[in-house]
Amino acid sequence: MSYATAREAFIILNIINFATLIIINCISLYIAKTKIELIISSLQNSSILSGLIMLWHGGIHGRIYMMGEIFGFLKRPEVYIYQGKLSATDIINFPPDFKRTLLTLYKYQRISGFMFVFFGLLAVFEVI
Numbered sequence: 001m002s003y004a005t006a007r008e009a010f011i012i013l014n015i016i017n018f019a020t021l022i023i024i025n026c027i028s029l030y031i032a033k034t035k036i037e038l039i040i041s042s043l044q045n046s047s048i049l050s051g052l053i054m055l056w057h058g059g060i061h062g063r064i065y066m067m068g069e070i071f072g073f074l075k076r077p078e079v080y081i082y083q084g085k086l087s088a089t090d091i092i093n094f095p096p097d098f099k100r101t102l103l104t105l106y107k108y109q110r111i112s113g114f115m116f117v118f119f120g121l122l123a124v125f126e127v128i
Helices: 003-034 036-042 048-056 059-075 077-083 088-093 096-124
Strands: none
Touching (some): 036 048, 048 059, 059 077, 077 088
16 A cells, blocks of 8 residues: 555545544534423432533533533533532433433444544544
8 A cells, every 4th residue: 555545535534534533513402402302300419410411502612511511421420429519310201212312322332432543643633
């Protein structure tokens, strides 16, 4: 494989990865828009709910940050429970299918983000 072919493959992988990041964020925003009632009804006993509602009204950036908060407390609920922001009963009663969907989306977002950083480091250090 020549250098030019490897470079073209690298560029194509970067474009695909960037498109994947955009698609994952669009799916995340779509879920935030369509399932906000489910999220609010699932967190009735938690103090984090008021912060999520404020983020919801913060425009697109607030909604992206809101989804990050939701990913965070679904991934590591013990931290939020210890801080008193989240009720353990809310996590137990959170719909399991929706929780699985969100955690899967979070996993793919992290994988794609790490690949994006890795490709960027390869480009910065001129490996390819």
